[in-house]
Amino acid sequence: MRIGDAAAAAGTTPRALRFYEANGLLPPPRRSGTGQRVYGARDVARLRVIRRLLSLGLTVADLRDCADRLDLVESEDLPGYGEPGACANPGGVAARRVATMNAEIDRLTELRDRLAAHLAGPGRGGG
Amino acid sequence: MRIGDAAAAAGTTPRALRFYEANGLLPPPRRSGTGQRVYGARDVARLRVIRRLLSLGLTVADLRDCADRLDLVESEDLPGYGEPGACANPGGVAARRVATMNAEIDRLTELRDRLAAHLAGPGRGGG
DNA sequence: CTTGCCTTTGACGCGCGGGTCAGGGTCTAC
DNA sequence: GTAGACCCTGACCCGCGCGTCAAAGGCAAG
Numbered sequence: 001m002r003i004g005d006a007a008a009a010a011g012t013t014p015r016a017l018r019f020y021e022a023n024g025l026l027p028p029p030r031r032s033g034t035g036q037r038v039y040g041a042r043d044v045a046r047l048r049v050i051r052r053l054l055s056l057g058l059t060v061a062d063l064r065d066c067a068d069r070l071d072l073v074e075s076e077d078l079p080g081y082g083e084p085g086a087c088a089n090p091g092g093v094a095a096r097r098v099a100t101m102n103a104e105i106d107r108l109t110e111l112r113d114r115l116a117a118h119l120a121g122p123g124r125g126g127g
Numbered sequence: 128m129r130i131g132d133a134a135a136a137a138g139t140t141p142r143a144l145r146f147y148e149a150n151g152l153l154p155p156p157r158r159s160g161t162g163q164r165v166y167g168a169r170d171v172a173r174l175r176v177i178r179r180l181l182s183l184g185l186t187v188a189d190l191r192d193c194a195d196r197l198d199l200v201e202s203e204d205l206p207g208y209g210e211p212g213a214c215a216n217p218g219g220v221a222a223r224r225v226a227t228m229n230a231e232i233d234r235l236t237e238l239r240d241r242l243a244a245h246l247a248g249p250g251r252g253g254g
Numbered sequence: 255c256t257t258g259c260c261t262t263t264g265a266c267g268c269g270c271g272g273g274t275c276a277g278g279g280t281c282t283a284c
Numbered sequence: 285g286t287a288g289a290c291c292c293t294g295a296c297c298c299g300c301g302c303g304t305c306a307a308a309g310g311c312a313a314g
Contacts, residue, residue: 035280
């Protein structure tokens with residue numbers, strides 16, 4: 001299975017696969033005699049995990065931090081899969097990401113409130 | 128008054144002033160015989176308005192969209208200052224920015240909720 | 255004049271998740 | 285053998301708000 005097929009099977013693009021590989025989310029696959037990347041079903045399963053976690057707001061850096069543990073959840077048949085924290089919380093990266101997102105939400109909310117207050121009357125309320 | 132003094136008076140840097148000028152937030156100032164930018168008190172007042180609106184979450188593009196109306200509020204002594212919408216809402220840019228920020232807050236909140244749910248148990252709730 | 259800070263323009267860096275282009279080589283069907 | 289789709293690496297591009305570096309010239313004080 002070449003890169004285009006693997007990408008399509010995981011719902012993404014060849015460019016993304018090379019990007020994940022360059023950033024340590026995907027292990028370098030074996031190559032054909034002419035240098036083309038060759039993937040297997042396990043790679044596709046891992047890719048799907050990566051895509052899901054990215055879509056949940058984890059960053060590439062987050063996933064790189066626990067890339068070794070992504071192996072443990074690359075098959076949905078593994079006994080550990082589905083347990084709390086087994087997938088999204090290897091090493092606490094997901095919990096830290098939730099905290100980061102909360103901080104960002106708070107910051108944005110405060111900014112929005114102040115801007116809205118300014119809209120209502122800039123010179124009177126606060127400043 | 129040269130660029131460094133104007134920048135210091137407004138609590139920012141020469142680099143920022145050139146950036147604002149290049150992006151249409153500040154009108155091109157007059158130049159000394161040798162090409163150096165020369166600013167006046169009005170420029171500093173306008174700079175302060177720009178800095179305040181940026182700190183409230185408006186973007187450079189927002190301010191460029193109403194750069195002409197920034198003139199109207201560059202002095203706090205002007206009668207219009209302090210009226211609702213006079214400063215932060217020229218043309219509705221601030222209102223649109225609030226809407227954008229709300230959308231961003233909603234998006235982040237939903238992402239965070241889903242990631243938190245994933246943390247609690249990825250394969251069970253809604254997988 | 256020299257010293258030393260200030261100014262000028264131009265260009266790159268950053269953090270993120272890839273998209274897109276450029277100029278090749280490879281594979282497959284006919 | 286040839287057309288067309290695919291793959292390779294390397295490099296630039298996006299938005300944002302400047303920071304930082306580079307080379308060169310200006311300005312005030314001694």
